Amino acid sequence: MTGPAPAPAPVIGVLGGMGPAATAHFQTRLVLLTDAATDAEHPIVVTWSDPGVPNRVAALQGTGPSPVPALRSGLTVLAGAGAQVLAVPCNTVHPFLPEALAGFDLQLVDMIEVAAQETAATGISTAAVLATAATLEHGMYARALDARSVVAHTPEEGTQAAVLELIAAVKAGVPIRDLVSGYEALVDELTEAGCDGVLVACSEISAVAAASADAGAQLPVPAVDAVDALARATLVAVGRTPRA
Incomplete structure (x- = not known):
C-alpha cells in the first residue's frame, strides 16, 4: 500500500x-x-x-x-x-x-517588518534608510526600527537627492553596473554621517546593492537589503x- x-x-x-x-x-x-x-x-x-x-x-x-x-x-x-x-x-x-x-x-x-528584524539582528544601532521620500515621510521604517531599538537615520537633503536620482535611473533603464559607484558613494557619505549600517529600503536600489556585492565591494558598514529579507x-x- x-x-x-x-x-x-x-x-x-x-x-x-x-x-x-x-x-x-x-x-x-x-x-x-x-x-x-x-x-x-x-x-x-x-x-x-x-x-x-x-x-x-x-x-x-x-x-x-x-x-x-x-x-x-x-x-x-x-x-x-x-x-x-x-x-x-x-x-x-x-x-x-x-x-x-x-x-x-x-x-x-x-517587507517592512522582516527588513527591520534583519537590521536589528545584524547589530546595527543607527541605520541609514535608503528609500523614497514618501517612505521616509510616512515613517514606516522609523517605527519598525524603533520597536527594535534601532535608530532610523534620514539622509540629509543633498544625500537624499542622490538617493532619488539613483531610484529614477533604475526605473529609466540605466544599466545597473553604471550605478554601482553612486550607491557605494552614498554608503560612504552615510557612514561619515555617523551611521553604522544601511537599510536598503527601495527595491530599485536593492538591484544596485546586489550588483555592488556581486562585484566584491567592501563597504565600510553592513548593509541590509529589504528585498533579500x-x-x-x-x-x-x-x-x-x-x-x-
Missing part, C-alpha cells in the same frame, strides 16, 4: 510591477536565495506585474489616486491562480496593503530553506 499523497506545496504570489525592474530583481533573488540543488526544490511562484498601479509616492503624499483598486485587481488574479503566501516587493506601497487585502485569504509577508522570509513561509 502506498501512503497518502503529500500535501501540495504552498504557492507564492508576487504582487509586482512597482516597478517592473524591482519585481524582476525580487524573483531573481528568490531563486538565488533558495537552498536548492534541482528545479523541483524551488517553490511554486505566480507573479502579477502591473506597471499601471498608480504612483505610490503621490498616493502617500495625498497628491494622487489610491493604488488600492489596482492592487485588488492583481490580488484577484493571484488568488485565482492558487497563491497562498503573498510577497510585495515594493516598500512604498505597504501602507495600502491592509485595505487592499480585505476579503482575501492570503498570508502577507510584511523579503525573499528569505517568503521562503520560510512556504517551508523552504533560504540559502545561508
Whole structure:
C-alpha cells in the first residue's frame, strides 16, 4: 500500500510591477536565495506585474489616486491562480496593503517588518534608510526600527537627492553596473554621517546593492537589503530553506 499523497506545496504570489525592474530583481533573488540543488526544490511562484498601479509616492503624499483598486485587481488574479503566501516587493506601497487585502485569504509577508528584524539582528544601532521620500515621510521604517531599538537615520537633503536620482535611473533603464559607484558613494557619505549600517529600503536600489556585492565591494558598514529579507522570509513561509 502506498501512503497518502503529500500535501501540495504552498504557492507564492508576487504582487509586482512597482516597478517592473524591482519585481524582476525580487524573483531573481528568490531563486538565488533558495537552498536548492534541482528545479523541483524551488517553490511554486505566480507573479502579477502591473506597471499601471498608480504612483505610490503621490498616493502617500495625498497628491494622487489610491493604488488600492489596482492592487485588488492583481490580488484577484493571484488568488485565482492558487497563491497562498503573498510577497510585495515594493516598500512604498505597504501602507495600502491592509485595505487592499480585505476579503482575501492570503498570508502577507510584511517587507517592512522582516527588513527591520534583519537590521536589528545584524547589530546595527543607527541605520541609514535608503528609500523614497514618501517612505521616509510616512515613517514606516522609523517605527519598525524603533520597536527594535534601532535608530532610523534620514539622509540629509543633498544625500537624499542622490538617493532619488539613483531610484529614477533604475526605473529609466540605466544599466545597473553604471550605478554601482553612486550607491557605494552614498554608503560612504552615510557612514561619515555617523551611521553604522544601511537599510536598503527601495527595491530599485536593492538591484544596485546586489550588483555592488556581486562585484566584491567592501563597504565600510553592513548593509541590509529589504528585498533579500523579503525573499528569505517568503521562503520560510512556504517551508523552504533560504540559502545561508
